[in-house]
Amino acid sequence: MFIKSIKSSIIMAAGLCALAASVSAADFPARDIRLIVPWPAGGGADGISRKISQIAEKNLDKSIYVENIGGAVTATGLMQMTKARPDGHTIGVLTYDSIITLPRGKMVPGYSLDKMTPIARITKEADAIVVSKQSGFKSFEELISAAKAKPNTVRVGVAPKGSGPYLAVRRLEKMAGVKFNVISYAGSSSAEAEALLSGELDAAISSLGDFNGIISSGDALGIVELSSEQNPSFPNVPPISTLGYELETGSFILLAAPKNTPPAALSKLEAAFKQAYDSKDFQAWLVTIGVTPSWLGSDGVQKWIDQLQSTTFKVMDELSL
Structure with a gap:
């Protein structure tokens, strides 16, 4: 009788836990959602994250507030995200460095993609040379000619070693037979934009969307996009494939949650952000900043991450990086 009573208590407790979990999932979100952007405010990732969050929160009846936590090539903010309670109320933004640079270099102890669950990819855009x-340069050909004539004098700004732009400039040097004066900038592309404005740089590599402000003002000019397809938002910027080079690289924005976040919460988050992504407001806004929309949901985003790592790490091995 005593044993039966214990069994009944265990069954009842399990049932109550299951009910509690069910109620919790049904009530999600129970409070405002924290979205960690692991870059300083003002960059492309920050702007896109804020815009889509402002729309997505309307589908959740709770606010989504962005918190910028930069440092350690995105690791500082994302490690805070992975240490948060896995209930869906803290999520984070992943970029190229989060997926490639950090795992490849193993530069930050404790950082691991295994501690995260990807939710979706929002954008995927090519890098460009601006x-x-x-500088006086009006075209890609002029830039290359100057670099050939005077090696190590054309100053090109990129993200730190191991980043997509860094790999791109080194690959371009080999392809074109030139040598640039490569200067790396930690943090967001806003630092490179400031360096272009001050005359500290002749050129920089990042997405056209990241440099949209200074391009629109006439202080900078996009001369080539590292892609095989024409960007409709920038019809005057040719893809590099039309100039005889095969060099494609770019950035992207992913959303992720801490590992073990309940599937029901993940599904609600994905649905809310997908509605925001599909909205006319968000799609029209992306066009104005020259960013390519590229949704990939939870059913395919992990496979895409694995393929990207495999391909990029191979290139890094070839360059001995």
Whole structure:
């Protein structure tokens, strides 16, 4: 009788836990959602994250507030995300460095993609070479000619070693037979934009969307996009494939949650962000900043991450990086 009573208590407790979990999932979100952007405010990732969150929160009846936590090439903010309670109320933004640079270099102890669950990819855009007005360059051909004539004098800004732009500039040097004066900038592309404006750089590599402000003002000019397809938002910027080079690289924005976040919460988050992504407001806004929309949901995003790592790490091995 005593044993039966214990069994009944265990069954009842399990039932109550299951009910509690069910109620919790049904009530999600129970409070405002924290979205960690692991870059300083003002960059492309920050702007896109804020815009889509402002729309997505309307589908959740709770606010989504962005918190910028930069440092350690996105690791500082994302490690805070993985240490948060896995209930869906804290999520984070992943970029190229989060997927490639950090795992490849194993530079931050404790950082691991295994501690995260990807939710979806929102954008996927090609990098581009942008030149400052002060440089005097009007085309990609002029930039290459100057680098050939005077090696190590054309100053090109990129993200730190191991990043997509860094790999791109090194690959371009080999392809074109030139040598640039490569200067790396930690943090967001806003630092490179400031360097272009001040005359500290002749050129920089990042997405056209990241440099949209200084391109629109006429202080910088996009001369080539590292892609095989024409960007409709920038019809005057040719893809590099039309100039005889096969070089494709770019950035992206992913959303992720801490590992063990309940599937029901993940599904609600994915649905809310997908509605926001599909909205006319968000799609029209992306066009104005020259960013390519590229949704990939939870059913395919992990496979895409695995393939990207495999391909990129192979290139890094070839460059001995």
